[in-house]
Amino acid sequence: MSLLDLDRRKRVELLAITIASLRGVQVNQDRDRSLLSIPASTQDHMQGVLNADVVLVMYGDYQCSVSADVYKMIKAIKRELSAAFGEDYLCLIVRHFPQAQIHLQAQRAAQAAEAAAAQGQFWLMHDTLFAHQQKLENGYLVEYANNLGLDIPQFLKELSKQVHIDHINEDTENSGITTAPALFINNIRYTGRWRITELTAAIVAKSH
Numbered sequence: 001m002s003l004l005d006l007d008r009r010k011r012v013e014l015l016a017i018t019i020a021s022l023r024g025v026q027v028n029q030d031r032d033r034s035l036l037s038i039p040a041s042t043q044d045h046m047q048g049v050l051n052a053d054v055v056l057v058m059y060g061d062y063q064c065s066v067s068a069d070v071y072k073m074i075k076a077i078k079r080e081l082s083a084a085f086g087e088d089y090l091c092l093i094v095r096h097f098p099q100a101q102i103h104l105q106a107q108r109a110a111q112a113a114e115a116a117a118a119q120g121q122f123w124l125m126h127d128t129l130f131a132h133q134q135k136l137e138n139g140y141l142v143e144y145a146n147n148l149g150l151d152i153p154q155f156l157k158e159l160s161k162q163v164h165i166d167h168i169n170e171d172t173e174n175s176g177i178t179t180a181p182a183l184f185i186n187n188i189r190y191t192g193r194w195r196i197t198e199l200t201a202a203i204v205a206k207s208h
Helices: 003-023 065-085 106-117 122-131 138-147 152-160 165-173 196-206
Strands: 045-047 054-060 090-096 182-185
Touching: 045 122, 054 065, 054 196, 065 090, 065 122, 065 196, 090 106, 090 165, 106 122, 106 138, 106 152, 106 165, 122 138, 138 152, 182 196
Parallel strands: 054 090
Antiparallel strands: 045 090, 054 182
């Protein structure tokens, strides 16, 4: 490890300690006893490796603006921590939690993400859906699939037959949560505020 990398690592660790003391973030998070119901596995959509120091599992809703904001925040944190500690430091897993009772297009969007995943393009579709939350009607979903170079007849077939609905329902029904977004850090639910400094502190603390 270079001196530059070492300095960066020390800065991030100092950030975690400082924020924990100044903002009241509990490093051990003893008050949070909510555990991840479904263990992370290779069946999940993930960026990173399961034996990473920190495994984040995020449940999100494509029509939920807070879910989009939290995902954007996590992406920024992941870039920073990967630069400081290495690419295998943090593994991000995303799961579906469409809140169909308030977001009428969320479940259909989740099905579109899974249909894209079947053609090896989950993450690009995932990012596209969060970036265009106001445009999730069927026509837009087909447009996004076309822009990603997907097999459109296959994509439409899977949507019309709801091929992936059972998988999405399993994510939702077995999650143990009642609202999205929800984030678990090394199997423990994060209950702090959705602020980048506090979330970064909680993530770094969980690896020590």
